[in-house]
Amino acid sequence: MVSKAMELAVTNPLTCFTSSKPLSNPSSILRAFTVRCSVSLSSDRASTGVAERPWKTSDARLVLEDGSIWRAKSFGASGTQVGEVVFNTSLTGYQEILTDPSYAGQFVLMTNPHIGNTGVNFDDEESMQCFLGGLVIRSLSISTSNWRCAETLGDYLAERNIMGIYDVDTRAITRRLRQDGSLIGVLSTEESKTDEELLELSRSWDIVGVDLISGVSCKTPYEWTDNTKSQWDFNANGRDGNTFHVVAYDFGIKHNILRRLASYGCKITVVPSIWPASETLKIKPDGVLFSNGPGDPSAVPYAVETVKEILGKLPVFGICMGHQLLGQALGGKTFKMKFGHHGGNHPVRNLWSGHVEISAQNHNYAVDPASLPEGVEVTHVNLNDGSCAGLAYPAQNIMSLQYHPEASPGPHDSDNAFQEFIELMNRAKENA
């Protein structure tokens, strides 16, 4: 009997099924063997050292809330997981993406079809954990070839209990997300679960209105001392060597924000998302950074209150979630975008300098500039859709960016934003 979800999927022209039936044509068997044998070699290698079967058949499903069912092959962890599917257009840097806490609750679909070729190493992590819901890719590399590779991507995900699927039509899913907007999906390797059950799960879960930052923030304050390692450091000219003390609110902070601040000479105290503003003011830092973080910025009013209490008293810099919280604290509103911006190739115009930066982005929400009060300036605009990409309120030493000057992964065009924050702190110090 054809299930309801199957029926929906069959009637939907974009729905993709990968056959798990044995192939009858000998030349296609040979083709399948040559292509897939190596995949199973790489994923089976870790556990047994030998390939157990010549090719892997589809053993996983991605069920989207629109009723479409995408058959795929699993790697990493197995089980059933629900999340919001977003697509990321970065060509490189999957490990930084996997460890970006802002992806909590989301499945990241990489539009670059070839993933896993550099394996993973332990230097490129953006946090101590993978918080994302799962990884969706077209093709899992059959080998890893990088001098820093310490482990295969599949083993890394399995150890961290993160599900991955490959051999799925990521272009078709991306086109659907662009057309209909981000969709909730369920990834499952459990044959015992029916399509209807998975569809029901996808339709009963939501990411809007949920506080996700409390699940990824540190629990106690700590000092950060590492800077960008000398072999990777760039843009070192022009740093004035002054030391500024920055309190960084960890709403899911990426390590490269901390590395870049340290490289610019900052001494950094990282504090949890619920750290009271009064405690920050007591420390008397030179400036405050409000970090990136996952989820709906309008679902964390306590963080907006903290930002409000600090505004006007110290120079502040907001990045992504931090920018959205600042927008709200200044009286503005945030809204959910259709499918957001996720990738390392987003053009942004700096309205003050006129320069265009190619930027790294990862957000599903944005600040509505029309909701902002007089005096607050939109400083940067995303050139793909005209959305607000940066704000400033010079009278109160406030600056913020919707995107990622720390990149990681992504181009370094926007690194100068850290220098601007240094100058903001410098001016405030001189005028004090």
Ligand SMILES: NC(=O)CC[C@H](N)C(=O)O
């Ligand atoms: N990278 C981030 O800080 C993400 C911000 C916010 N959670 C969004 O999705 O819009």
